[in-house]
Amino acid sequence: MSRHSQEVVGFFKRVEPELIDLIRELVELESPSGDIERGREVVDWVEKQAQGLGLDLKFERHKAEDLGEHLIIKAFPGSADPILLLGHLDTVHPVGAKAKNPTRIEGDKFYGGGIFDMKANVVLMLAAFRYFAETGTKPAHPITIVLSCDEEIGSPTGRAIIERGAADAAFCLVFEPSAAGRVKTGRKGTGMYTVSAHGIPAHAGLEPEKGANAILELSRQIEAIQRLNAPGIGTTVNVCTISGGTTMNVIPEYATCSVDVRFTTIAEAERIDKALNTLAAADDRVTLEISGGINRPPLERTEQVVALFEKARDIAASFGYELGETQVGGASDGNFVAALDVTVLDGLGVTGDGAHTLQEHILVSDIANRAALITLLLAAQ
Numbered sequence: 001m002s003r004h005s006q007e008v009v010g011f012f013k014r015v016e017p018e019l020i021d022l023i024r025e026l027v028e029l030e031s032p033s034g035d036i037e038r039g040r041e042v043v044d045w046v047e048k049q050a051q052g053l054g055l056d057l058k059f060e061r062h063k064a065e066d067l068g069e070h071l072i073i074k075a076f077p078g079s080a081d082p083i084l085l086l087g088h089l090d091t092v093h094p095v096g097a098k099a100k101n102p103t104r105i106e107g108d109k110f111y112g113g114g115i116f117d118m119k120a121n122v123v124l125m126l127a128a129f130r131y132f133a134e135t136g137t138k139p140a141h142p143i144t145i146v147l148s149c150d151e152e153i154g155s156p157t158g159r160a161i162i163e164r165g166a167a168d169a170a171f172c173l174v175f176e177p178s179a180a181g182r183v184k185t186g187r188k189g190t191g192m193y194t195v196s197a198h199g200i201p202a203h204a205g206l207e208p209e210k211g212a213n214a215i216l217e218l219s220r221q222i223e224a225i226q227r228l229n230a231p232g233i234g235t236t237v238n239v240c241t242i243s244g245g246t247t248m249n250v251i252p253e254y255a256t257c258s259v260d261v262r263f264t265t266i267a268e269a270e271r272i273d274k275a276l277n278t279l280a281a282a283d284d285r286v287t288l289e290i291s292g293g294i295n296r297p298p299l300e301r302t303e304q305v306v307a308l309f310e311k312a313r314d315i316a317a318s319f320g321y322e323l324g325e326t327q328v329g330g331a332s333d334g335n336f337v338a339a340l341d342v343t344v345l346d347g348l349g350v351t352g353d354g355a356h357t358l359q360e361h362i363l364v365s366d367i368a369n370r371a372a373l374i375t376l377l378l379a380a381q
């Protein structure tokens with residue numbers, strides 16, 4: 001175990017009771033996406049905590065129409081490209097949910113709405129700053145923290161703020177929940193499409209031959225759509241909803257289906273997009289209409305991502321902490337950053353479970369280790 005690592009872990013073990021109190025305070029401030037008043041309260045809380053650290057910090061608050069406020073904190077000014085620490089202050093839990101999952105510690109489990117996704121992790125960002133402030137040391141780069149208020153509803157206004165924050169970043173650490181402690185070195189991109197068939201209606205009994213059956217045509221297309229799957233390389237294509245026709249006795253004029261697409265590379269996204277947009281009707285009396293497209297680009301497990309993960313893993317090993325990696329199907333705001341060619345390591349949050357449920361919790365025993373890992377990663381050249 002290296003002496004520096006040991007000293008950093010020791011620091012966070014010592015201040016752990018204070019970190020627990022801070023996590024409890026932040027979790028108790030319920031902040032569902034879109035609650036402007038409560039959203040402002042959590043931004044006030046974070047700003048006040050950061051101001052108390054005695055560092056030279058710059059704060060920017062960006063009002064998000066009808067949603068709340070995004071907070072940007074800039075620290076450790078210097079000429080190097082900044083490291084972007086990305087997180088969000090909104091949760092999926094409605095006001096009052098804390099009565100159903102009270103903020104409490106039972107054994108090693110620290111329960112609370114939004115504690116795992118991701119309020120404990122916001123406290124980790126502040127804890128790293130506190131370490132630098134109290135030891136008079138500095139991270140290797142300037143740091144920009146971006147905390148958005150609308151991540152849980154797809155980042156309609158946060159996306160632009162995040163992309164601006166990422167523009168000149170050396171790399172980006174995303175404080176989303178880990179997967180059983182493992183960081184996320186890949187997230188699939190997502191696409192959503194609608195495929196519709198316009199046929200010709202006719203009486204199903206008297207003159208069905210005059211009709212062109214939209215449901216039959218769409219059924220044929222669905223076979224072709226499902227054949228686009230390539231699970232071996234992480235591409236999934238699934239028709240998820242379907243509707244069509246009007247009533248018995250009528251050859252259906254119209255049918256429509258929605259298609260969920262997930263991919264790990266842009267090349268695959270383009271292959272699927274092209275295939276869907278060039279679907280051809282088997283019955284030439286039927287017209288196909290395709291809409292939709294790629295929503296989020298993939299967070300690809302590039303060489304740079306692997307190198308950043310390995311750096312984090314080696315730092316963790318320096319104090320006897322084992323760090324694993326995984327790739328997941330769900331997207332995060334990290335996907336937007338990765339699309340700008342910035343190296344992203346996601347899922348740095350404290351180990352826990354039950355995101356978005358009333359069993360949401362973190363493990364107390366992981367707080368100091370995770371804080372140390374992040375601090376050492378920020379300090380590393």
Ligand SMILES: [Zn+2]
Nearest residue numbers: 117118176177
């Ligand atoms: Zn989250």
